[in-house]
Amino acid sequence: MSLDAGDTHRSKPRARRGGVRRDPTAATISRVADAAGVSRATVSRVMNGSTTVAPELAARVRAAAEALNYEPSLLARSLALGRTSTVSLIVPDLANPMFQDILRGLSTAAGAHGHRLMVAESNENAEAEQILAVEARRRSDGLVLASSRIPEPQLRALHERLAPLVLLNREIPGTAVPSLSVDYHAGIRAIVAHLLGYGHRRLVYLAGPPASTSNTDRLVTLRAEAAGSPGFDLTELDCGSTFETGHAAARAVLATGATAVVAFNDMVAFGALSGLHELGVSVPGQVSITGFDDIPFARYTTPPLTTASIPKNELGGQAWERLWALMSGASPGYDARFQPRLLVRDTTGPAPA
Amino acid sequence: MSLDAGDTHRSKPRARRGGVRRDPTAATISRVADAAGVSRATVSRVMNGSTTVAPELAARVRAAAEALNYEPSLLARSLALGRTSTVSLIVPDLANPMFQDILRGLSTAAGAHGHRLMVAESNENAEAEQILAVEARRRSDGLVLASSRIPEPQLRALHERLAPLVLLNREIPGTAVPSLSVDYHAGIRAIVAHLLGYGHRRLVYLAGPPASTSNTDRLVTLRAEAAGSPGFDLTELDCGSTFETGHAAARAVLATGATAVVAFNDMVAFGALSGLHELGVSVPGQVSITGFDDIPFARYTTPPLTTASIPKNELGGQAWERLWALMSGASPGYDARFQPRLLVRDTTGPAPA
DNA sequence: CGGAGCTGAGTAACCAGTTTCTAACAGAGC
DNA sequence: GCTCTGTTAGAAACTGGTTACTCAGCTCCG
Numbered sequence: 001m002s003l004d005a006g007d008t009h010r011s012k013p014r015a016r017r018g019g020v021r022r023d024p025t026a027a028t029i030s031r032v033a034d035a036a037g038v039s040r041a042t043v044s045r046v047m048n049g050s051t052t053v054a055p056e057l058a059a060r061v062r063a064a065a066e067a068l069n070y071e072p073s074l075l076a077r078s079l080a081l082g083r084t085s086t087v088s089l090i091v092p093d094l095a096n097p098m099f100q101d102i103l104r105g106l107s108t109a110a111g112a113h114g115h116r117l118m119v120a121e122s123n124e125n126a127e128a129e130q131i132l133a134v135e136a137r138r139r140s141d142g143l144v145l146a147s148s149r150i151p152e153p154q155l156r157a158l159h160e161r162l163a164p165l166v167l168l169n170r171e172i173p174g175t176a177v178p179s180l181s182v183d184y185h186a187g188i189r190a191i192v193a194h195l196l197g198y199g200h201r202r203l204v205y206l207a208g209p210p211a212s213t214s215n216t217d218r219l220v221t222l223r224a225e226a227a228g229s230p231g232f233d234l235t236e237l238d239c240g241s242t243f244e245t246g247h248a249a250a251r252a253v254l255a256t257g258a259t260a261v262v263a264f265n266d267m268v269a270f271g272a273l274s275g276l277h278e279l280g281v282s283v284p285g286q287v288s289i290t291g292f293d294d295i296p297f298a299r300y301t302t303p304p305l306t307t308a309s310i311p312k313n314e315l316g317g318q319a320w321e322r323l324w325a326l327m328s329g330a331s332p333g334y335d336a337r338f339q340p341r342l343l344v345r346d347t348t349g350p351a352p353a
Numbered sequence: 354m355s356l357d358a359g360d361t362h363r364s365k366p367r368a369r370r371g372g373v374r375r376d377p378t379a380a381t382i383s384r385v386a387d388a389a390g391v392s393r394a395t396v397s398r399v400m401n402g403s404t405t406v407a408p409e410l411a412a413r414v415r416a417a418a419e420a421l422n423y424e425p426s427l428l429a430r431s432l433a434l435g436r437t438s439t440v441s442l443i444v445p446d447l448a449n450p451m452f453q454d455i456l457r458g459l460s461t462a463a464g465a466h467g468h469r470l471m472v473a474e475s476n477e478n479a480e481a482e483q484i485l486a487v488e489a490r491r492r493s494d495g496l497v498l499a500s501s502r503i504p505e506p507q508l509r510a511l512h513e514r515l516a517p518l519v520l521l522n523r524e525i526p527g528t529a530v531p532s533l534s535v536d537y538h539a540g541i542r543a544i545v546a547h548l549l550g551y552g553h554r555r556l557v558y559l560a561g562p563p564a565s566t567s568n569t570d571r572l573v574t575l576r577a578e579a580a581g582s583p584g585f586d587l588t589e590l591d592c593g594s595t596f597e598t599g600h601a602a603a604r605a606v607l608a609t610g611a612t613a614v615v616a617f618n619d620m621v622a623f624g625a626l627s628g629l630h631e632l633g634v635s636v637p638g639q640v641s642i643t644g645f646d647d648i649p650f651a652r653y654t655t656p657p658l659t660t661a662s663i664p665k666n667e668l669g670g671q672a673w674e675r676l677w678a679l680m681s682g683a684s685p686g687y688d689a690r691f692q693p694r695l696l697v698r699d700t701t702g703p704a705p706a
Numbered sequence: 707c708g709g710a711g712c713t714g715a716g717t718a719a720c721c722a723g724t725t726t727c728t729a730a731c732a733g734a735g736c
Numbered sequence: 737g738c739t740c741t742g743t744t745a746g747a748a749a750c751t752g753g754t755t756a757c758t759c760a761g762c763t764c765c766g
Contacts, residue, residue, distance in 0.1 A: 426753065
């Protein structure tokens with residue numbers, strides 16, 4: 001064991017030629033090694049809790065690290081280890097509390113396994129989402145795409161580059177990409193049955209982003225229900241996914257003469273509720289409204305929102321399970337489709353006579 | 354120029370000894386170099402758009418990269434360059450739309466300069482925030498702390514390790530850490546003046562998280578106003594920062610006998626509005642309510658919320674300007690304090706007689 | 707026609723870590 | 737006392753890039 005604090009760790013301590021100018025006072029493993037009079041290998045072993053270092057030496061290394069305020073470079077560590085211990089999540093709209101709950105579920109589960117979560121928002125833009133997905137994946141060990149707006153052909157072309165990949169509310173048929181989703185069909189059927197039970201016959205659907213496959217799911221089921229029930233009249237209105245678009249749709253809703261509004265999600269429902277209220281329309285007296293997702297404040301609107309609840313945290317947590325399995329080379333298990341639960345609150349009532 | 358596709362780029366192509374087992378088929382710069390029959394340096398130059406490569410050679414490199422599906426490792430690149438082109442933002446609560454707007458402002462501005470944003474949420478937990486801050490900073494080139502809940506002594510001890518650092522709605526007196534904030538004092542004064550103008554004399558403040566310095570700001574000003582206006586009675590109620598806490602506070606609000614509620618923020622105001630409504634209290638007939646922040650749906654509540662608007666996007670954008678200056682070694686400029694704008698909507702009205 | 711200047715590409719050092727070998731040393735057993 | 741064995745820690749290779757330096761070959765000019 002060499003005790004001099006010289007440049008013992010560099011195999012060839014020649015004069016520098018190539019490379020990059022850098023802060024020479026930064027605490028690196030080399031400087032710690034020099035200070036402690038040991039090799040870089042030993043410092044590495046101590047920092048990673050290896051037991052094959054003599055206690056007295058380890059103490060000296062720790063003291064040196066402490067004195068220099070040394071923190072191993074995550075970059076260098078990731079490069080050497082071939083993993084970043086980070087996973088990424090991409091969502092279309094961070095403002096939507098539903099995605100926040102997914103985010104929290106995923107973040108918590110990942111954190112419990114010593115992984116960090118990087119979040120990016122595509123702003124409902126499919127082009128941006130593709131770029132973000134590739135970039136995010138390159139910076140982390142795995143990727144979760146929530147309600148991806150990427151068109152199927154592109155997603156199909158991309159999914160191998162993105163692996164390990166888990167999809168939420170989306171699937172790529174014929175591939176092994178794990179997918180966790182909500183049964184929007186069942187949710188919509190429950191909502192329709194509820195409204196029909198109240199005597200509503202003229203429904204209007206406030207459609208979400210066209211690129212959203214869950215919007216398509218809702219639409220398909222609504223149309224099927226309408227086709228299957230004589231006297232059930234369905235109007236479709238292009239809307240969006242935010243308060244603003246729901247609010248802006250109020251007049252158009254009235255113009256349809258519908259007695260019940262099926263909104264794409266809770267935010268749209270809340271916007272519509274607000275817009276109708278401004279127009280002096282009584283909810284649910286004149287018009288009933290349903291949302292979807294059961295975001296936290298749906299319970300607090302005036303009146304409280306009838307909606308379909310989905311297990312948002314569960315989606316995030318299970319997404320981690322699948323991703324972790326994939327990253328460990330294990331089988332991700334079967335895809336799951338969660339069943340929404342209808343929460344009847346006070347924005348729905350009997351159809352006006 | 355060597356044309357053979359041999360191992361021309363390795364100075365010492367000896368048998369491997371140390372190192373890490375890795376997927377030998379992965380596309381690396383070395384494999385591209387081999388395939389194109391050039392050195393790694395040349396591949397690097399081509400990938401980075403250097404003009405000092407002959408067009409014919411560059412084309413060959415590009416073809417090889419294409420064929421191998423080569424994407425430079427961001428990790429290795431960051432390590433070599435000493436920068437990650439990533440900055441981090443830490444917020445106490447992603448569910449709060451105010452932070453989402455800051456996030457978007459920052460993300461957009463950073464993106465325009467070729468930088469990515471990493472987001473982390475501390476869940477209002479000061480301990481977690483400290484750990485997250487250090488970790489996030491280690492993975493990126495700069496850090497923005499929004500409404501940090503870290504106690505002053507700890508923040509003071511930490512700020513050098515976190516530099517380049519920009520604070521939002523927070524400052525560390527006596528240091529050069531750039532800070533951008535909202536003048537909550539002025540905002541609260543405007544709200545109080547508005548309520549007093551309506552004849553309100555008994556106010557209740559729904560206080561936010563104790564660790565929030567902006568909560569302290571509001572409290573200080575409210576107390577000063579109360580002390581300065583005879584007949585002005587102020588009650589303080591510990592609340593929180595979410596719908597739920599605001600909603601839960603409704604009964605306690607009524608018990609104070611106050612005619613006006615000054616809520617910590619819009620979410621609390623909305624929760625209180627909902628809770629009062631459930632108790633059959635008319636707003637603003639019996640009780641007036643004010644929020645703070647002007648989050649997107651404040652306009653859509655029933656009735657629309659009187660609140661103080663703050664330039665959330667601007668905060669994010671300016672935070673980037675400061676951070677970018679810091680990272681470039683330039684002067685970050687003077688700290689700024691944005692003035693809120695009172696938006697009188699329909700949750701406030703004359704005090705009941 | 708020879709030397710200077712310019713260009714283009716390769717060599718090797720470098721970023722900051724991890725890990726495989728290997729060698730030195732100490733203790734145990736004969 | 738000497739060999740065998742088991743630690744322990746160092747040397748060096750390795751992760752995948754960037755870049756300063758060098759040098760070969762060509763052009764241009766005197």
